């Protein structure tokens with residue numbers, strides 16, 4: 251649920267500390283609630299999170315949000331736009347204050363063209379995302395809300411994060427009302 255990528259983080263920290271690419275890689279902070287990327291926009295930066303938690307979410311035309319993933323240290327965002335030369339697929343919002351390395355898109359593409367280690371990290375990340383999104387999508391279709399809720403509560407405990415009810419509902423792809431009902435049923439089952 252809360253993804254991290256320590257290898258990607260150390261890769262970018264090395265570049266940043268070597269100070270060879272001043273301007274191409276800068277540190278940027280986002281306070282809680284701000285957006286790193288907006289769905290449908292065409293930004294010029296790719297971000298690698300240094301600290302904090304961000305949510306990746308899709309806003310549907312019916313006004314509902316669906317959260318794909320929560321990302322933290324070492325996770326990259328905005329790479330799809332830079333790879334495919336398209337608008338951002340979805341929104342990236344800061345759930346806590348976030349500090350991120352911002353890579354100029356042209357620099358990101360230059361790394362893709364010449365750095366094998368970087369390409370390996372990137373492919374690994376994309377493969378991991380495909381696996382995670384597919385596994386979760388199947389789980390969500392095939393299990394009850396109550397079962398999904400138990401799992402998400404366990405994960406929060408394990409990863410020591412606390413999500414708002416709105417974010418929990420958007421992660422599970424259910425309404426706030428259904429989530430509240432499932433929470434109540436869970437409480438009643440405990441009594």
Ligand SMILES: Nc1ncnc2c1ncn2[C@@H]1O[C@@H]2COP(=O)(O)O[C@H]2[C@H]1O
Nearest residue numbers: 318319327328329330331338339340383
């Ligand atoms: N399934 C997913 N899991 C994690 N991150 C994702 C997922 N889908 C999209 N993203 C990220 O969300 C970003 C939105 O902007 P981009 O389309 O440029 O790049 C996208 C990815 O970095």
